Structures are given as C-alpha cells and as structure tokens.
Amino acid sequence: MSQHIASVRSNLVVFALLMVLLVATVAGAYMPLGRFHLAVAMTIALAKALLVLLYFMHVRYSTRVTWAFSAAAFVWLAIMVSLTLSDYLTRGTLLIEGK
Amino acid sequence: MQTSETEQILLHHFDDHTQQHESAMLGMWAFLATEVMFFGGLITAYVIYRHGNFHAFALASRHLNVPLGFVNTIVLLTSSLTMAMAVRESQLGRIRGIVIYLVATALLGTAFLGIKAVEWTADYHEHLIPGINFDWSLAQSGRHSPGGGEPSTIHTAPEEAETAPNYPSDMPEVSPTSVPEARRAEMFFVLYFFMTGLHAIHLIIGVVLVGLMAYLAQRRWLSGAGQTQIEVTGLYWHFIDIVWIFLYPLLYLIEVRS
Numbered sequence: 001m002s003q004h005i006a007s008v009r010s011n012l013v014v015f016a017l018l019m020v021l022l023v024a025t026v027a028g029a030y031m032p033l034g035r036f037h038l039a040v041a042m043t044i045a046l047a048k049a050l051l052v053l054l055y056f057m058h059v060r061y062s063t064r065v066t067w068a069f070s071a072a073a074f075v076w077l078a079i080m081v082s083l084t085l086s087d088y089l090t091r092g093t094l095l096i097e098g099k
Numbered sequence: 100m101q102t103s104e105t106e107q108i109l110l111h112h113f114d115d116h117t118q119q120h121e122s123a124m125l126g127m128w129a130f131l132a133t134e135v136m137f138f139g140g141l142i143t144a145y146v147i148y149r150h151g152n153f154h155a156f157a158l159a160s161r162h163l164n165v166p167l168g169f170v171n172t173i174v175l176l177t178s179s180l181t182m183a184m185a186v187r188e189s190q191l192g193r194i195r196g197i198v199i200y201l202v203a204t205a206l207l208g209t210a211f212l213g214i215k216a217v218e219w220t221a222d223y224h225e226h227l228i229p230g231i232n233f234d235w236s237l238a239q240s241g242r243h244s245p246g247g248g249e250p251s252t253i254h255t256a257p258e259e260a261e262t263a264p265n266y267p268s269d270m271p272e273v274s275p276t277s278v279p280e281a282r283r284a285e286m287f288f289v290l291y292f293f294m295t296g297l298h299a300i301h302l303i304i305g306v307v308l309v310g311l312m313a314y315l316a317q318r319r320w321l322s323g324a325g326q327t328q329i330e331v332t333g334l335y336w337h338f339i340d341i342v343w344i345f346l347y348p349l350l351y352l353i354e355v356r357s
Binding site for chain 2: 003005006008011012014015018019022025026029030037041042044045048049052053055056057058062063065066069070072073074076077080081084085088089
C-alpha cells in the first residue's frame with residue numbers, strides 16, 4: 001500500500017489553521033468592510049474548504065483523476081452560480097422597457 | 100506499511116491494493132460531486148434571493164444565534180480532526196485508536212445536532228418557521244435589541260429599506276418592490292431551514308455511518324483494519340464539514356454590524 005498517512009502534527013496544524021480562519025470569519029463580519037463583507041467571508045470559507053479538501057480528505061496525495069473529480073464538482077457549481085448571476089446581475093442595465 | 104494481519108482482502112478484479120484503494124476513493128468522489136450539486140441548487144437559490152432581498156435577509160439573519168453557530172462550527176471542525184485521526188489510525192492498523200476516534204467523531208456530530216435542535220426550538224418560539232408559525236411582526240417585537248426596551252423595528256418599514264446604508268439602490272430586484280418585507284424575510288427562513296435541514300439530515304446519516312464503522316471495527320468485521328471503508332466514511336464526513344463552512348457565514352453573518 002502506497003497511500004499517504006497524514007502525521008498527527010499535520011492534522012493538528014490544519015485544525016489550528018481552521019480555527020484561526022473561523023475567528024477571522026467572525027471578526028471580518030464585525031469589521032467595517034462596507035460592501036466587501038461577502039467577498040471576505042467567501043474567500044476565508046474557500047481557504048477553509050481547501051484545507052479540509054487537500055489535507056483531511058487527502059486530495060493532495062490522491063491520484064490525478066481524483067483531483068479532476070473533486071475539482072469538477074466545484075467547477076460545475078461555479079458554472080451554475082456564475083451563469084445564473086450573469087442574468088440576474090445584468091437585468092435592467094439596457095434601460096429598455098421590459099429588457 | 101501494513102502487517103499481514105491488517106492488510107485488506109484484495110478483490111479479484113483489482114490488480115493490487117493501491118488500485119483497489121484508489122478506485123474506492125474515486126467512486127466516493129463521484130458521489131460527493133453529485134452531493135455538491137445537491138447543495139449547489141440551494142446555494143444558487145440563496146444567492147438569487149439574497150441578491151434581490153438583501154436588506155430583509157440581513158434583518159432576518161440577525162434573528163439567528165451567532166455565538167451558538169460559532170460554537171457549532173468549532174464542534175464540527177473538531178469532529179473533522181477526530182475523523183482525520185481515525186483514518187490515520189486505520190491506516191496504521193490500530194483498532195483501539197480507530198474506535199476511540201470514531202466514537203469521539205460521532206459524539207461531536209451528535210453535539211452539533213443537539214445545539215442545532217436548541218436553535219430551531221428558539222426559532223419556533225420566536226415565530227420564525229415558515230409554514231408552521233411564521234409571523235414577522237411578532238418575531239420583530241419579541242426580539243431583544245442590544246439597547247434593551249424598545250424593539251428594533253427601525254428598519255422594518257419598506258420605504259426605509261431602500262435607503263438603508265450598504266444597500267445599493269440602483270440594484271434591480273428579483274422580487275418587485277411591492278413585496279412586503281415580511282415575505283422577503285420569510286424567504287430567508289425558508290432557505291435557512293432547507294439548507295440547515297438538509298445539512299442536518301446528512302449529519303444524521305454521517306453519525307449513523309461513523310457509529311456503524313466503530314462497531315464493525317471493534318468486532319474486527321472489516322477486512323484488514325477497515326482502512327478503505329473508514330477513509331470513505333471520512334470523505335463523507337469532511338464533505339458535511341465543508342458544507343457547514345460555507346453555510347455559517349452565508350446564513351449567520353450577513354451584516355451583523357448594526
């Protein structure tokens with residue numbers, strides 16, 4: 001078996017980073033960031049998700065095809081959200097009645 | 100390296116243990132990709148409605164208990180750590196370690212569900228459950244504002260909603276402006292209960308699976324030390340954790356500053 005065994009130290013470091021990022025999320029929500037709240041919160045959430053994906057879920061040490069499968073899941077989600085928003089965010093921009 | 104005692108049975112259609120293990124991981128990832136889409140539909144719905152009803156969503160979100168959500172996030176992240184440790188123990192073939200960490204994971208998962216139940220009960224008493232007892236005016240008047248005394252109904256008037264700070268007035272809306280704010284807030288709670296509810300269902304399944312794995316490992320029922328089975332369960336558990344990582348800021352932390 002050639003599978004990667006995560007060390008206790010690596011697990012604890014990832015956990016500590018997750019805790020720091022969690023505190024950062026809450027602190028960010030209470031800071032005067034104006035309209036950047038969502039961007040900051042989502043960036044931190046993405047960083048946390050990547051830590052869990054790469055280290056706890058061992059994607060970093062997995063085969064390329066597993067990389068592709070795990071990335072595809074989130075790429076599809078990104079396509080769905082961005083194409084939907086390309087409609088909703090641009091409504092009314094043409095200043096034509098009914099467009 | 101595995102000793103022969105904790106080496107898993109090699110099924111005849113695989114060349115070696117590495118291929119067998121990688122196939123199991125790949126299969127689980129194919130399933131998790133469908134799960135991302137499952138939650139993705141709700142997240143997209145949330146994005147659209149939040150975009151069209153930002154002010155009502157921010158107000159509604161203040162009815163959620165941020166500290167309890169914070170504690171719950173810690174509980175779930177810790178359960179991911181114990182799950183990762185259980186996977187490690189299984190790779191090392193240590194049955195005792197597997198059982199201890201899996202039981203800890205299941206307990207933390209149950210604690211998360213318990214805290215969630217407390218929150219939902221509070222939501223029920225605050226008349227915040229759409230379809231059962233949703234009443235925005237009761238919810239608003241029953242809410243204790245930080246200043247005490249006067250309920251925080253300052254922002255509830257729809258005409259003020261349009262001029263509130265951080266609310267771009269040039270933004271086209273999903274719902275027409277004639278939709279009362281109570282309906283917009285109700286939509287937040289519909290999404291809140293569907294998203295946290297679907298997450299809780301996944302977590303219940305996760306707790307049952309983890310408990311089952313602990314039992315089977317203890318009984319030495321699994322082939323080898325159950326490294327493949329436990330790692331696949333771990334993937335599922337970590338996925339639930341990732342979903343919550345996104346749900347917490349999306350639902351609890353919209354414009355918490357007043």
